[in-house]
Amino acid sequence: MDKEWIEVSITTSSEAVEAVSGILYNTEVKGVSIEDSQDVEFKKKHPEDWDYFDESLLKIKDGTAVVKGYYKQDKNLNGYLKYIKDSINNLESFGIDKGKGLITVSKVNEEDWENKWKEYYKPYKVGKHIVVKPIWENYEAEKDDIIVELDPGMAFGTGTHETTKMCIKALEKYIKPEYTVFDIGTGSGILAITSSKLGAKEVTGVDLDPVAVKSASTNVGYNHIKNVNILHGDLMDVVKGKANIVVANIIADVIIFLADGVKDFMLPGGVFICSGIILERKEEVVDKLNKTGFKIEEINEDGEWVCIVASVK
Template sequence: MKGKWIEIKVITSPDAIEMVSGIFYSLDVKGVAIEDPNDILQKLNTPSWDYVDMNLYEYGDKAAVVKGYFSDEDNIDEILKYINERLEELKSDGFDIGEGKILVNQVYEEDWATSWKKYYKVTKLGKRIVVKPRWEEYTPEDNEIVIELDPGMAFGTGTHETTILCLELLEKYLKGGETVFDIGTGSGILAIASSKFGAEKVVGVDIDEVAVDAARENVEYNNIGNVEIRHGNLTDVLTEKADIVVANIIADIIINMTSSIKNFIKQEGLFIVSGIIQDRKNDVLKELENNNLKIIEIKEMGEWVGIVSKPE
């Protein structure tokens, strides 16, 4: 999907990132990017999962930016009206959404890609994983697992804390020979990593066509034959069960899928989730426990939480 995009930015507060992201995900968004001031120093030294907006500070050092990308054929006026209504609802409910300002810009995919690629370099994650942009050169050391990526406009270059949490948990719990489902696969990094950790079969699922295209290209580029990328919702495209289901998405989506997730996990299987900010940790834990999923491990990194559970 090349060409022209409409970028809608919401200037908000770090605490409202997840809620504002949820507004975008409730629309036919083609991609979402986030700029969090809590991560900006890390981004300047260790490139992160989205293009680093070097103008972030013009919104104030406490502001966060959530950006959604839409087709120029979408009804942008209706989308803007919807976003504004949802932001007003959040304010009425007492949430701190910061400035709550909405900005609209027209971008071209080629320009967007060129802008962020200069910040995206070879990065080692966890004990063995090295994420290497396709255009960079790197000679792996002993025992290192190299994943080559070009995320395009899909979520997931791998260097955000939520992805690192999932990678570390997958590395710990994958023993070899398992079936893994990666829900909200983005660039496909967790699906590819699962294969490289020894999974026998991996299925990545994403509702975002841009992500599906990027993930399929990355799977092919890494020369992996046991990873399949499917387009659609969880229940629409999966009928079998996995040994491990991993989901690096926002807390609200994790909560919504929890009631049905056991239909896709084997009895002794695991549900690994991240993308959960600290303030939502207890909400997710409560929902998991209410649906008879036993908590195995809670792992934290910065403001983010990863949780491992299993059917009781």
């Protein structure tokens, strides 16, 4: 096996981490690592938890993040780099601050890459009961812990981002045992798997990205659950029936688009949990949900991000 990889490093804003990760996963990226200012501060304060500390991380300041993608050197790489550059430059048209938007390319050894991206992910508790655990990590479960096994190197959605955490907390609050859940833009499958673990009767995750579909399906297998179905495509085209809960952790523009038709896939009294919304677009999304017949149940904020829970009137 070739031991050398190409590392594409993108210096961006913390706000743009999920979007930049999504851009990378639209290419044939083999793995992604993320560092932001909070991670750097934690590692500086707890050096005993890490085999080494990369001094280059000291350049990461508040509100800044570095997203790194790892590729094999092949004929497609230049095309991927152009796509990444164009997509990052286009983030601001979606209301997402790209930060510096600086892209650098370098060669790394395979062993160094594996250590770097895997060391970022540790078992992480979200809400009252959910513990997101990378499949290679050991974790001694406490009473009432609900473990979600995940390989977060395959598709974004690790549980550590504010948008994902708020969705998990909302799912903890609203899921009941007889409920059906649809997860739009399932990514790694984390919200679909969490829904099942919280007791939902039936869960469907959908994603337009075939890489995400494969990743989510693999992660479902790691959790040994039988009631989660992962589909490739758009909610409107591939999902049959109606759900008690629809969760969408995407971006404001997609949620605004979904608001017109998502009620057709929801049972009376159903709940729409939507996140991935930056703070300055909160009122725009709330206004759209109100106009399309939803009742706003709650609005939660974490940093620069918003999660809105709305019900069908």
